[in-house]
Amino acid sequence: MASLASGRPFRSVLYIPGSKERALEKARGLAADAIIFDLEDAVAPDEKAAARDVLARALSEGGYGHRARIVRINGLDSPWGADDLEALGQHPGVEAVLIPKVNRAADLDAVAALTDKPLWAMMETALGMLNAAEIAAHPRLQGMVMGTNDLAKELGSRHRADRLPMQTGLGLCLLAARAYGRVIVDGVYNAFKDDNGLRAECQQGRDMGFDGKTLIHPAQVEIANAAFAPSAAELELAQRQIAAFNAAQAAGQGVAVVDGKIVENLHIVTAQAVLGKAQRIAALAG
Ligand SMILES: CC(C)(COP(=O)(O)OP(=O)(O)OC[C@H]1O[C@@H](n2cnc3c(N)ncnc32)[C@H](O)[C@@H]1OP(=O)(O)O)[C@@H](O)C(=O)NCCC(=O)NCCSC(=O)C[C@H](O)C(=O)O
């Protein structure tokens, strides 16, 4: 199960409607770190069956390279979920199965009984927020995806640029994911032509600690990739912190000072993580 997530970047996670052949083709050349092939909300009810076939064919053809391939099924409580799993739950082109509207760990049990693939959970219901810890603790879970549209719908909250109404849910899920070592990606930014708004929301998600952002349009990929990668300033600081700490240790001290701030062992762990992430991103391009 570690093979999909272990250290892999998830800066940009692009939804593609499973029914859209042109988009499925286009994604083979996009710089997204991961793709969510969607059979749920992006596919109309009378297209569900055809979308399964189109998607299974596209995944058999392959060509998605390093991009993580995650399929979002319909819920098992819908008329389509069981058929989605039947068609794609064992498909060799599928790396993980994403379950919508997860309320509790038992929702994962139900899917785990029907597929051997690692599981991801859409975190987008009020109950899901309250049960985030038990969901994150599920042994088959690999990652969590914030569903901020559905969450806003359930909460009755208004959209705000600062996402204040989302903060409790985002924070609970982030805590749960980190407590159990799961990948966690932020929700979508609906205004796909508003680059500045997307950039600001990516920055907020990055500051909070998310691994990346879910996206709905190819034009959003580059912005998310930049926002969730270590910046040149972060890399330079990490290198200086490591050098200063090594020098302090060689002088018999446990603490260094860089730019007027203390640097201890724990900061070195973060600095090394920053450098490691940059290396893994560079390896994707190579
Ligand atoms: C939003 C869109 C409907 C816009 O589509 P369109 O008008 O076709 O956009 P463009 O003409 O600008 O497209 C340009 C080219 O890019 C391709 N394209 C478009 N979208 C994608 C995509 N997502 N992945 C790959 N390729 C894409 C077009 O085919 C054009 O290609 P070309 O012909 O070569 O120029 C559309 O972007 C779209 O459908 N997006 C996905 C919507 C979606 O998946 N929604 C569901 C997920 S969001 C969600 O459910 C969140 C969560 O559950 C919650 O609760 O919050």
Ligand SMILES: [Mg+2]
């Ligand atoms: Mg949703």
